Amino acid sequence: MTSTDRTGSTDTADDRDGGAAGAQRVSCTIRDGVADVRLERPDKRNALDPAMFTALARTGERLHADPSVRAVVLSGAGRSFCAGLDVAAFGEMATGEHDLPGTDERADGLHGPATALGQRAAHVWTRLPVPVIAALHGHAYGGGLQIALGADVRLAAPDTRLSVMEIDWGLVPDMTGTQVLPELVGRDVAKELTFTGRIVEAEEAGRLGLVTRVVDEPVAEALRLAADVASRNPDAIREAKRLLDLAGRVGLEEGFAAEQTAIRRLIGSPNQAEAVRAKLDGRAPTFTDPS
CATH class of the missing domain: 3.90.226.10 (2-enoyl-CoA Hydratase; Chain A, domain 1)
Structure with missing residues (x-):
């Protein structure tokens, strides 16, 4: 970072x-x-x-x-x-x-x-x-x-x-x-x-x-x-806050769908790939802030 x-x-x-x-x-x-x-x-x-x-x-x-x-x-x-x-x-x-x-x-x-x-x-x-x-x-x-x-x-x-x-x-x-x-x-x-x-x-x-x-x-x-x-993947942190704020405020169908949308958006994205590489390499990750 x-x-x-x-x-x-x-x-x-x-x-x-x-x-x-x-x-x-x-x-x-x-x-x-x-x-x-x-x-x-x-x-x-x-x-x-x-x-x-x-x-x-x-x-x-x-x-x-x-x-x-x-x-x-x-x-x-x-x-x-x-x-x-x-x-x-x-x-x-x-x-x-x-x-x-x-x-x-x-x-x-x-x-x-x-x-x-x-x-x-x-x-x-x-x-x-x-x-x-x-x-x-x-x-x-x-x-x-x-x-x-x-x-x-x-x-x-x-x-x-x-x-x-x-x-x-x-x-x-x-x-x-x-x-x-x-x-x-x-x-x-x-x-x-x-x-x-x-x-x-x-x-x-x-x-x-x-x-x-x-x-x-x-x-x-x-x-x-x-x-x-x-120090964490900023994309995942933002998605996590958004999803947790939905809990109890929308129906389960909408909440579950939002989870799937978020995970599809994250998997394979540059910051998520960097998180995996850094974890496997045993080093601190270097993330890019959202544009």
Whole structure:
């Protein structure tokens, strides 16, 4: 695999977004096919404001368009992954001054059924064709939890606390959470968490399926896992994610047919042949990124 090291950031906090001019909300570094994406509002525990919503959606869009990206790690700078919506927004709701993040009018088809900007900030990670690994620590509350639910894998530090906290503010999850959460933890558990907003510690979250694993150093482990994924046939990884995302959402006939289409596409392809040769030779493979 070719080694690349590129650093970029999404800077969307301007007067239109409601943030301080020039403030960076999300950083993104790409190295050896792994995109290291970080929420960058540590003084606010990465609380969500219009600028953060926009930065998350735009960063995901940019990664979707980059064929060199083979895996993504999503984490938060500072003390928490993301503590949810900025508290200032809730104060505005009490006075009737706050409105929801607007709809992104760009009809690029990337975001599928997610039309509201808040939904896109979470759903864009699901829509990426490559695996997304969320590294959680501190707080993952409300909208922060919903962003994490957009990842394929969630690794949580032992100090992580998670909550479907919208009910505490008289609200419901509106960033895709009501549709995604039941699939992970079951409908009854999803209802209990949503009705009560109770805080779930990392160990329980692992038992419930809210997180994949509890690890001491989630960012380091996520980067290690992403590097492993990035070393595999990128065509097979993309097909695997697509097929697994179909499971339970389409009938078996369609799912089985999709498997056969994928395997026929892979067998004998340049990257699959390289995987076989490298395995037989006992060497690291050199794959070509999708065009």
